[in-house]
Amino acid sequence: MTRTTGSTTLDAQTTTTLPGAEVLLRALVEQGVEVIFGYPGGAVLPIYDALFKQNHIRHVLVRHEQAAVHAAEAYARSTGKVGVVLVTSGPGATNAVTGLLDAMMDSIPLVCLSGQVPTPLIGNDAFQEADTTGITRPVTKYNYLVRKPEDLAPAVHEAFAIARSGRPGPVLIDLPKNITVGDAPYVEAHAVTPRTTRMGSQPDRAAITRAVAAMKAGKRPLFYTGGGVINSGPQASAALRRLVELTGFPVTSTLMGLGAFPGTDQRFLGMLGMHGTYEANLAIHGCDVLIALGSRFDDRVTGRLDAFSPSSFKIHVDIDPSQINKIVHVNEGIVGDVGQIIDLMIEEWEKQPAYAHKSDLDAWWTQIESWRALDCLRFGQDKAPDAVIKPQQAIQRIYELARQTGRDTYVSTEVGQHQMWAAQFFRFDAPNRWLTSGGLGTMGYGLPAAVGAQIAHPDALVMDIAGEASTLMNIQELGTIAQYRLPVKIFIINNHYMGMVRQWQELLHGSRYSESYSDALPDFVKLAESFHATGLRVTRLDELDATIQKALEHNGPVLVDICVAEGENCFPMIPSGAAHNQMILGPEQEASSATISKEGQMLV
Amino acid sequence: MQVEVSGSAVISLLVDNESGALARIVELFSGRGYNIQSLTVAPVDEHGHTSRVNIVTTGTQSSIRQVKTQLERLVPVSRVVNLTAEGPYVAREMALVKVVSSGEPRTEALRIAQAFRARAVDTTASSFVFELTGSTDKLDSFIELMRPLGLVEVSRTGVASICRGPQTIQNF
Numbered sequence: 001m002t003r004t005t006g007s008t009t010l011d012a013q014t015t016t017t018l019p020g021a022e023v024l025l026r027a028l029v030e031q032g033v034e035v036i037f038g039y040p041g042g043a044v045l046p047i048y049d050a051l052f053k054q055n056h057i058r059h060v061l062v063r064h065e066q067a068a069v070h071a072a073e074a075y076a077r078s079t080g081k082v083g084v085v086l087v088t089s090g091p092g093a094t095n096a097v098t099g100l101l102d103a104m105m106d107s108i109p110l111v112c113l114s115g116q117v118p119t120p121l122i123g124n125d126a127f128q129e130a131d132t133t134g135i136t137r138p139v140t141k142y143n144y145l146v147r148k149p150e151d152l153a154p155a156v157h158e159a160f161a162i163a164r165s166g167r168p169g170p171v172l173i174d175l176p177k178n179i180t181v182g183d184a185p186y187v188e189a190h191a192v193t194p195r196t197t198r199m200g201s202q203p204d205r206a207a208i209t210r211a212v213a214a215m216k217a218g219k220r221p222l223f224y225t226g227g228g229v230i231n232s233g234p235q236a237s238a239a240l241r242r243l244v245e246l247t248g249f250p251v252t253s254t255l256m257g258l259g260a261f262p263g264t265d266q267r268f269l270g271m272l273g274m275h276g277t278y279e280a281n282l283a284i285h286g287c288d289v290l291i292a293l294g295s296r297f298d299d300r301v302t303g304r305l306d307a308f309s310p311s312s313f314k315i316h317v318d319i320d321p322s323q324i325n326k327i328v329h330v331n332e333g334i335v336g337d338v339g340q341i342i343d344l345m346i347e348e349w350e351k352q353p354a355y356a357h358k359s360d361l362d363a364w365w366t367q368i369e370s371w372r373a374l375d376c377l378r379f380g381q382d383k384a385p386d387a388v389i390k391p392q393q394a395i396q397r398i399y400e401l402a403r404q405t406g407r408d409t410y411v412s413t414e415v416g417q418h419q420m421w422a423a424q425f426f427r428f429d430a431p432n433r434w435l436t437s438g439g440l441g442t443m444g445y446g447l448p449a450a451v452g453a454q455i456a457h458p459d460a461l462v463m464d465i466a467g468e469a470s471t472l473m474n475i476q477e478l479g480t481i482a483q484y485r486l487p488v489k490i491f492i493i494n495n496h497y498m499g500m501v502r503q504w505q506e507l508l509h510g511s512r513y514s515e516s517y518s519d520a521l522p523d524f525v526k527l528a529e530s531f532h533a534t535g536l537r538v539t540r541l542d543e544l545d546a547t548i549q550k551a552l553e554h555n556g557p558v559l560v561d562i563c564v565a566e567g568e569n570c571f572p573m574i575p576s577g578a579a580h581n582q583m584i585l586g587p588e589q590e591a592s593s594a595t596i597s598k599e600g601q602m603l604v
Numbered sequence: 605m606q607v608e609v610s611g612s613a614v615i616s617l618l619v620d621n622e623s624g625a626l627a628r629i630v631e632l633f634s635g636r637g638y639n640i641q642s643l644t645v646a647p648v649d650e651h652g653h654t655s656r657v658n659i660v661t662t663g664t665q666s667s668i669r670q671v672k673t674q675l676e677r678l679v680p681v682s683r684v685v686n687l688t689a690e691g692p693y694v695a696r697e698m699a700l701v702k703v704v705s706s707g708e709p710r711t712e713a714l715r716i717a718q719a720f721r722a723r724a725v726d727t728t729a730s731s732f733v734f735e736l737t738g739s740t741d742k743l744d745s746f747i748e749l750m751r752p753l754g755l756v757e758v759s760r761t762g763v764a765s766i767c768r769g770p771q772t773i774q775n776f
């Protein structure tokens with residue numbers, strides 16, 4: 001076929017020709033790449049050789065290609081840069097697939113470079129050949145098979161533009177070995193016109209005016225913010241704060257959006273959705289104007305669709321036009337960068353006549369405060385010194401004690417109950433600090449994500465809130481942590497169960513705990529020690545704080561095995577297929593909730 | 605929730621003529637559960653850099669709107685127009701229809717072919733291959749009429765479409 005990238009303007013006089021691998025690295029340097037997460041193999045040896053001979057780019061050797069992608073995702077999410085991955089052909093590329101889909105679902109900008117057999121061998125079932133572009137097409141935003149040397153540099157430049165533009169995502173470049181060994185012309189980024197430029201459009205000012213008019217008319221308004229605000233950059237989070245300040249409206253956030261608005265602010269209602277707070281879910285059910293900013297009405301958020309926020313005027317701001325009206329029909333869709341649109345909303349808010357429903361808004365806040373008074377996250381911890389630790393207690397204390405250190409803190413999680421408790425109990429002041437697998441829910445994300453975050457922020461406190469089952473899915477990354485002396489703190493909330501599975505089995509499958517017990521677990525303390533890390537274990541309440549403190553104070557990697565109560569469930573919970581006003585509450589709240597939820601229903 | 609009626613739509617795209625572009629489009633339809641009734645693709649510019657793809661799909665209005673925005677996200681896709689929604693357009697396809705018969709059915713087949721302005725592009729003592737161009741409906745009815753007259757095989761191109769008047773896909 002004819003060409004694989006956007007148009008290039010080649011100036012014959014100034015063209016430099018270099019071995020393909022060097023062209024590749026030069027393009028990466030020009031794109032500002034500082035770190036690559038990767039794993040070598042036959043098809044990428046020329047690239048590894050070129051890496052060996054230079055000092056601009058640091059390579060971090062992971063222990064599994066899936067982990068390389070998760071590490072790059074966390075690097076990207078915590079820095080705002082594009083994460084870069086390098087894997088070999090065949091099994092190297094297929095191992096990366098889960099990570100690529102994870103990045104796709106959570107809109108994380110990545111460039112994944114994969115080796116490929118030489119072009120003359122493609123299609124012959126050569127050793128370690130895989131149809132990598134075919135396999136990764138549905139899990140990437142775009143991918144390339146570079147067949148001609150002159151396409152190499154333009155493909156790299158365009159890949160970065162695609163990864164970071166619009167709704168960000170992963171881009172893969174498949175590099176046949178003859179392309180990286182043979183000579184290729186170097187083309188500078190400015191000489192390449194990426195095809196992303198076709199897509200840009202100006203935000204619809206009239207729609208913004210109408211949206212703000214609807215906000216001004218709102219008596220029970222609510223902001224529902226998502227990962228799009230984080231992707232838009234720190235200035236979007238700052239703009240969101242100003243808009244909330246200006247309007248006085250309450251804010252709830254998706255799992256991916258945590259940190260965009262300060263979690264400790266009184267106007268923050270906590271996360272919404274399946275394990276969201278009581279007040280956030282009842283507010284979304286009862287609001288009359290819903291302003292969705294960079295969120296995508298995921299099914300974990302909406303619950304039963306025909307009962308989702310039934311009486312609200314819906315405004316949806318998203319950079320991706322295909323998200324608007326995809327799941328929920330909205331009254332006003334605005335396409336564009338959410339940060340820029342929030343700025344325009346602020347401008348418009350100040351221009352339009354003053355908000356005239358202050359007393360209704362006050363009544364709405366009174367209602368919300370009455371929901372908040374239920375204290376839906378409260379749990380019953382036995383206070384005896386030798387009491388079994390509740391998982392919520394462990395996570396809450398990790399949060400509080402880490403906060404007391406005053407250090408800049410990054411938190412990754414695995415997937416399961418511990419992830420939801422972490423989302424509930426951790427309150428983030430700033431964006432880009434919360435690293436979790438939202439859309440795909442990939443067990444095994446947290447440990448490599450901690451690696452990526454610590455590489456990006458060597459002086460920060462990086463913690464992984466983990467489950468014992470998830471951790472084992474990428475436990476080999478303890479080797480990476482040891483090699484680079486990464487002082488990450490891994491807290492395993494060890495409930496001896498795939499807790500989230502166990503919870504669903506208890507609530508929906510008659511307590512038949514089919515294959516969800518974590519049998520034959522390793523001794524995590526010894527496991528940590530064998531990987532040259534410090535291992536700690538705590539089993540009693542009175543040792544919890546001291547053990548967490550000790551882990552936080554230690555200046556090397558620490559793995560803490562926190563043995564917690566086995567049967568705890570994560571509440572509130574909206575069972576799938578239920579509406580937001582049909583939450584299941586914890587045992588602590590059940591008694592009082594009946595009356596309050598009736599009140600809630602009366603309101604809406 | 606109101607129930608939306610399903611209908612068919614002709615979607616026309618301009619795409620970069622690169623390997624994988626068609627796969628991306630087809631996988632978008634299959635991966636998201638949309639249906640493709642027919643699909644045509646061929647290069648249309650002088651250098652062969654750009655191909656035009658015509659897809660006939662069925663769905664509710666909102667699902668077809670979704671398809672369109674999803675297609676617009678694809679990097680090699682530079683234009684997407686839902687011709688059915690955007691106003692008058694011409695849609696034509698070609699069919700090759702093989703009829704094997706003799707005696708009265710054979711003469712009847714030839715007569716109908718003449719009425720439809722189908723050309724016999726291959727003739728043997730026992731068979732015809734008719735070539736027919738026209739709207740999908742016209743081809744459908746021709747094929748229906750041929751069925752009792754010895755129809756044994758059909759090959760259709762799928763729809764090529766273009767909007768009427770001076771308007772082009774570029775300036776939608």
Ligand SMILES: Cc1ncc(C[n+]2csc(CCOP(=O)(O)OP(=O)(O)O)c2C)c(N)n1
Pocket residue numbers: 414415416417418419441442443444466467468469470471493495497498499500501
């Ligand atoms: C790769 C993968 N496989 C399976 C699942 C389904 N799943 C979701 S949560 C979970 C249990 C996680 O157990 P653990 O890590 O111990 O966390 P806990 O829920 O106990 O806190 C499982 C199996 C998944 N999300 N990802």
Ligand SMILES: [Mg+2]
Pocket residue numbers: 416467468469493494495496497498499518
């Ligand atoms: Mg567990």
